[in-house]
Amino acid sequence: MSTSSSASVSAPSALPEEAAAASTVDPAVNTHIGLEPETMAIFGVLAIVALFIDIWAHRKDQPIALKAAVAWTLFWICISMCFAAFLYFHFNGEVASLFLAGYLFEQALSVDNLFVMMAIFAWFQIPEQYCHRVLYWGVLGAIFFRLIFVLIGSTLFALGPVVEFIFALMVAASGFMMLRKKNESEDANVDYTHHIAFRAVRLFFPVFPRLVGHSFFVSHEHVKAELEKPENKGLVLKRVGPLFATPLFLCLAVIETTDVMFAFDSVPAVIAVSREPLIVYSAMIFAVLGLRSMYFVLDAMRQYLIHLEKAVTVLLFFIAFKLAAGASLHLFGFGLDISVYTSLLVIAIILGLGIVASFIFPDKSKKAAAAAAVTAPAAVSESTAATAAAPAPADAATVATPENATTESATATAESTATATDTTAAKDPTETQSK
Secondary structure (H helix, E strand, O other), rough: OOOHHHHHHHHHHHHHHHHHHHOOOOOOOOOOOOHHHHHHHHHHHHHHHHHHHHHHHHHOOOOOOOOHHHHHHHHHHHHHHHHHHHHHHHHOOHHHHHHHHHHHHHHHHHHHHHHHHHHHHHHOOOOOHHHHHHHHHHHHHHHHHHHHHHHHHHHHHHHHHHHHHHHHHHHHHHHHHHHOOOOOOOHOOOOOOOHHHHHHHHHHOOEEEOOOOOOEEEEHHHHHHHHHOOHHOOOOOOOOOEEEEEEEHHHHHHHHHHHHHHHHHHHHHHHHHHHHHHHHHEEEEEEEEEEEEEHHHHHOOOOOOHHHHHHHHEEEHHHHHHHHHHHHHHHOOOOOOOOOHHHHHHHHHHHHHHHHHHHHHOOHHHOOOOOOHHHHHHHHHHHHHHHHOOOOOOOOOOOOOOOOOHHHHHHHHHHOOOOHHHOOOOOOOOHHHHO
């Protein structure tokens, strides 16, 4: 009687111990780090110190050579790897792998964004020595907007598998948009005068249609001094104000808005890979901070890395599949849960294949164009001579919009003097903008 009584008493006491043992998570595979203060401090110190070093090194308006761009890209990669090493020793290898997967994926997605930025710089005719300044302010905006999007995206992602299906559809839609883009005209043919950011700037500020050094804005007194220069003689501004925006600020506004739209695609994809908000944000920020240097590397190697964008498109479909398969497993009991190590391996392999394929299978059309360029000078000289000998058509006339009618004499003066100063280096974006 006493034995059964003691057994009945001891049995319930064993249940909490079993439950506690069952609920204990192996620290080697625990990836939930939350907003751990020490990790946030290390992340903030590394990012801020490295950013100030970069700013100090590029404080002058000078073009960045390819070797310097490669060196600074490696610098930012080393900073990111230092943070990954901290995560490995402070937490575990699983957390470090989540960071590396998110970092690699954000870098890969940024390739397409950088190519769009190249087209924007080319359209506004921004000199190379000012590109780094525009990208710097664009990065600061990206840091702020990424924080907002990561907080919103992580909150939505925590709602359950249904949201994962929605994110999968969004990522897959981005992949299809990149596929469709290959069949459309080049980004260089886009007219950015119709861009929402371009119109917004012109709505709030009068625009001085010439570059003035690296200034985003110039005062009314500065504009009056610029109008007295020979190359601007005859230029009439239809709007005046105490502060004028320059084409450099128009370019920045278009790039910043483009990056925000890009974040709508990249944030859900990186969240799908890394899950933890702090890991997602740190991976994206370290990738974004290195984009300025990577821009100049990609600009120099764009003609060679022709299959890299295709690899990014494949990665988008892989992430969409990962999201949909995981959501299906949780909702319906069938599907696939792809581990972080598998995701990291797939991302690295696809990116590597894209780079290797670009060198093994180069663009034959570009080779043909280069070969044709050898015989082009003779043909050009013959056509030039024929054009010079032929009389100009009687009905030939310059198509003038309401905005460029008043700047016609200034444009002719600038062309005749062939000035190469900063104030005439950029395209006049207002000359193509109708009322």
